[in-house]
Amino acid sequence: MTGTPSTDRAPADDRVATSRAVVTGIGVAAPNGLGRHAWWNALLRGESGIRPISRFDGERYPARLAGEVPGFVAEEHIPSRLIPQTDHMTRLTLVAAAEAFEDAGVDPADLPEYAAGVVTASSAGGFEFGQRELEALWSRGGQYVSAYQSFAWFYAVNTGQISIRHGLRGPSGVLVAEQAGGLDAIAQARRQLRRGMRLMVCGGIDSSLCPWGWAAQIAGGSLSTSDDPARAYLPFTAGARGHVAGEGGALLILEEEGAARARGARIHGSVAGYAATFDPPAGRGGPRLRAAAELALADAGLRPGEVDVVFADAAGRRAADRAEAEALAGLFGPYGVPVTAPKTMTGRLSSGGASLDVAAALLAMGEGVAPATAGVDRPDPDYRLDLVTGAPRPMRMNTALVLARGRGGFNAAAVLRGVEAAPAGPEPARS
Structure with a gap:
């Protein structure tokens, strides 16, 4: 499923819910903290993750600040076999999904085979992976393009990789609505619970901090060109001149309330x-x-x-x-x-x-x-x-x-x- 409704409406479900959809797990990858504890403590300290771009040389671009997830070394978190086939965005996603399951106290292997699914949001897919393979195509020839390009760039790849890694064979999907997509994905997961699913992974992790992705964001005309990290993104002020782009996001474990309480889960809210x-x-x-x-x-x-x-x-x-x-x-x-x-x-x-x-x-x-x-x-x-x-x-x-x-x-x-x-x-x- 892609997109959001084209008419104003609250969501219509296949049947009336008898209980609330509750959040039992949270996984975070954010520019001011990898993991929910590091990120939340940084928020309370007022610690920003906005700084000069380091993932590529940003000096020749009019916008040179970004929010990058700090200290992330993929090899410390991701099995070596997955490194060649995943974009940076997907690697962050797999780490956040694992944290969300741990926070929820759920081992996916213990779930019935078709009891859990995944719905994520995406805006760009694996841009950095795609750029690298296009560079190989242009500079060296088609025989040097990775076979993994067939899916690593795709906007649904995060959903697919989560479901494969954790053996989640229930209903899955992806929604594309840029910044609004994260809420749309959570709502779609809630609908799946009302249709009988036991557990859903939902939310969004995004990253397109590479020259190709950066050029696209600059073309949108909404990026701040300030070089001062403390003054570049000032919403609701007279000095507002655009936003700073970042990478990361959050994934949630959503469960039906009765089932969550029956297993003694800690509930963050509904x-x-x-x-x-x-x-x-x-x-x-x-x-x-x-x-x-x-x-x-x-x-x-x-x-x-x-x-x-x-x-x-x-x-x-x-x-x-x-x-x-x-x-x-x-x-x-x-x-x-x-x-x-x-x-x-x-x-x-x-x-x-x-x-x-x-x-x-x-x-x-x-x-x-x-x-x-x-x-x-x-x-x-x-x-x-x-x-x-x-x-x-x-x-x-x-x-x-x-x-x-x-x-x-x-x-x-x-x-x-x-x-x-x-x-x-x-x-x-x-x-």
Whole structure:
């Protein structure tokens, strides 16, 4: 399955769910930490992973900063037989998937043969692998192109490699919606649980930090050209001039709540609501991000006043930031809910960004502290947002809203509930 719905709607499922979809495992590869503990502690310290590009010579490009996963040596994590057939992105994915299973306390070998599947998001596939093989083709000839090129570049390769490595033979798929894709993948996994699956791996890990991928991102016109890592990505400020691109993301283990509790699993929280919308062409209507949030809340059976914190998309461009701020003010009222964007410490991670925000929201609710929007000292008052800045904000949180927008008009919203939050009532409550 690819893409997201072209009409505004909350998800329709084959049958009514009798229990919540809960997150029991989290695996992270992020520019400010490899592994969920290193990354989460870096968020709370306000430690950024944005720095000058090191994976290739970035000096000749107008944008020279990126969020790169630090200290990652593939050979320390991946079997040697997989190194020649995998892109850097896929190697990060396999490490995050293994961590998610470990965190969930699940050995995939113990699962029934068709009880588990995989849904990931992708925006570019294995760009670095593809670039290398194209260079071999152009400079040396077709006989020097790896046979693994047939799949290592493919946008569905992460799903395939996870399922093969862990023996997951249930329903699997990939969604392509750029930054919104991570939420779409989680929602599709929730649908599979409602159809009877026992466990789903879901989320996104992305990387296209190579000259070929970098040229494509620069052509998009949204990258910041600042050389100051502390000032390059400043969403919701008067100084916003674009975003910094990064690599990484998060993978989650999603289970039906009853089954998870029956095996004594530790639960991080639940996916209570989701919706997707699509922006119309220019001149035929405005952005539909607010509609996505409203539909996700309706799907969760919650009112806007029950949301404790919002993890914003935070595009870092004036027009896009204004549109998101207006959506939030319209839904919650001016300064009506705390808003944060910890992606200022990682950069925007394409298909991995939204699932990393979901991981951040779950850990934030579990520990009662919202990470800050790093680098932003003074948000523009015109946006009328209660932006968490300076330092993490201690607060009681039972409900979080995560927003994401992808290039081309994709919008997605997910409502997460903490462990202590009771399930919403059967009838959706609207504002």
